[in-house]
Amino acid sequence: MRRIAIDMDEVIADFNSKHLKVYNHDYGDNLTIEDLKVGRLEDIRPHLASQIIDYLHNPLFFRDLEVMKDSQEVIRNLSKRYEIYITTAAMEFPSSFNAKYEWLREHFGFLNDMNFVFCGDKSIIHADYLIDDNVRHFDRFNGQGILFSAPHNLSVTGFDRVSNWQEVQQYFLKS
Amino acid sequence: MRRIAIDMDEVIADFNSKHLKVYNHDYGDNLTIEDLKVGRLEDIRPHLASQIIDYLHNPLFFRDLEVMKDSQEVIRNLSKRYEIYITTAAMEFPSSFNAKYEWLREHFGFLNDMNFVFCGDKSIIHADYLIDDNVRHFDRFNGQGILFSAPHNLSVTGFDRVSNWQEVQQYFLKS
Numbered sequence: 001m002r003r004i005a006i007d008m009d010e011v012i013a014d015f016n017s018k019h020l021k022v023y024n025h026d027y028g029d030n031l032t033i034e035d036l037k038v039g040r041l042e043d044i045r046p047h048l049a050s051q052i053i054d055y056l057h058n059p060l061f062f063r064d065l066e067v068m069k070d071s072q073e074v075i076r077n078l079s080k081r082y083e084i085y086i087t088t089a090a091m092e093f094p095s096s097f098n099a100k101y102e103w104l105r106e107h108f109g110f111l112n113d114m115n116f117v118f119c120g121d122k123s124i125i126h127a128d129y130l131i132d133d134n135v136r137h138f139d140r141f142n143g144q145g146i147l148f149s150a151p152h153n154l155s156v157t158g159f160d161r162v163s164n165w166q167e168v169q170q171y172f173l174k175s
Numbered sequence: 176m177r178r179i180a181i182d183m184d185e186v187i188a189d190f191n192s193k194h195l196k197v198y199n200h201d202y203g204d205n206l207t208i209e210d211l212k213v214g215r216l217e218d219i220r221p222h223l224a225s226q227i228i229d230y231l232h233n234p235l236f237f238r239d240l241e242v243m244k245d246s247q248e249v250i251r252n253l254s255k256r257y258e259i260y261i262t263t264a265a266m267e268f269p270s271s272f273n274a275k276y277e278w279l280r281e282h283f284g285f286l287n288d289m290n291f292v293f294c295g296d297k298s299i300i301h302a303d304y305l306i307d308d309n310v311r312h313f314d315r316f317n318g319q320g321i322l323f324s325a326p327h328n329l330s331v332t333g334f335d336r337v338s339n340w341q342e343v344q345q346y347f348l349k350s
Contacts, residue, residue, distance in 0.1 A: 005299070085299050091288050097272035113266050114296045120289025124180070124260050126301035126317060142301060 001083050004172070005117075005127035005143075006075065007134070008088040008100065010150040012108070014066040016041075022055055023048075036151035056093050063099035067107050070165035076110055078172055084111055085127060089137075091120035131168065135159060146171065176258050179347070180292075180302035180318075181250065182309070183263040183275065185325040187283070189241040191216075197230055198223075211326035231268050238274035242282050245340035251285055253347055259286055260302060264312075266295035306343065310334060321346065 009015035019041055020031055027048065035044060042049040055061055075084055090100055097118060104116055122130065123140035130137060131146045135156055138145030147159040162168045184190035194216055195206055202223065210219060217224040230236055250259055265275055272293060279291055297305065298315035305312060306321045310331055313320030322334040337343045
C-alpha cells in the first residue's frame with residue numbers, strides 16, 4: 001500500500017484564519033487572507049512581528065483551528081487505498097504538541113494515532129507522497145512533493161499543485 | 176552524509192531504572208534490572224499492571240530519566256560524520272511530549288531540535304540506520320536496524336546488536 005504524508009497547518013488545519021482573527025481583534029486591523037498573498041502576517045506588519053509570532057507560542061493557539069474544507073471526507077476516502085500519515089513540523093512550536101495531538105484526535109480520530117508525526121526537518125519522512133504548503137520540505141524529501149496552495153506559495157512554480165481537497169482526491173483517484 | 180536515527184527510552188534515556196525505582200518505592204518491592212530479563216515490569220507483576228503502566232501517563236515521568244552511559248559523548252562524536260535524528264514513539268504516551276522535548280534539550284542540546292521526531296510507527300522514518308531496543312520497529316524500516324541491548328531483548332537473534340554506547344561507537348567507526 002502506498003503512503004501519503006500530509007502536513008497540518010494550512011493543509012488540514014486553517015491556520016491563517018485563526019491567526020488573522022486574533023491579530024485583527026487585538027490590534028484593530030482588518031487584514032484578510034487576500035492580504036497574505038504578498039507575505040506572511042509578520043512580514044506585512046513587521047513592527048508587530050514579535051507579537052504576531054508570540055501568538056503561536058500560546059499552548060492553546062492550535063487547539064481550535066477550523067478544519068480545512070473537505071479534508072476529513074477526502075482523507076477518509078484515501079485511507080482506504082493508501083497509508084495516511086500526518087506529518088507536522090511541531091518542533092518549531094514545542095508548546096503546540098498537546099493542542100495539535102488533541103486536535104488530530106478530535107477531527108481525524110478515524111486515523112491511527114501511531115501515524116501522527118511531530119517533526120522538524122521533514123526529510124526524515126519516508127513516504128511516497130508529501131502534501132505540504134511549504135516547498136522547503138520537498139528539497140530533500142525522497143518521494144513526490146505535492147504543493148497545497150496557500151497565500152504565501154501562489155507564485156511558486158515547478159511542483160505538482162493542488163488548490164483544495166477536491167483536487168487532492170482527483171490527483172489520487174487518477175494515479 | 177549518512178543518517179542515524181536513535182530511539183530514546185532504554186537507548187539514550189534510562190527508562191527502566193526510573194520505572195523500577197518508583198514502583199519499588201510505592202509497593203515495597205525490590206525488583207532489579209536483572210529481574211526484567213524474564214519480562215517487562217507489568218508482565219512480572221501482572222496484578223499491578225495497570226498501576227505500573229499508569230506511571231507512564233504522568234506528564235513528568237520522562238523528565239528526569241538518567242542519561243544512558245556514554246551516549247552523549249558518542250552521539251556528539253557521531254554527529255560530526257553522520258546526520259543524527261532522535262526518533263521516539265512518543266505517540267504511545269502523548270502526555271510525555273513536553274517532558275521528552277525538555278529532556279532532549281537539556282541533555283542533547285548540541286543536536287538541532289529540528290532533528291527530534293515524535294512518532295508512533297517508525298516505518299515512517301527515512302534513515303540509513305535505526306538504533307532501537309524494540310525489534311518491531313525494524314519490520315518495515317527501510318534502513319539497517321541495530322538492536323540496542325535491553326533486558327527484554329537479550330534472547331532476540333537475527334539483528335546487528337550493540338550492548339552499550341562504546342559498542343555503538345565501534346560499530347560506526349569501522350563502517
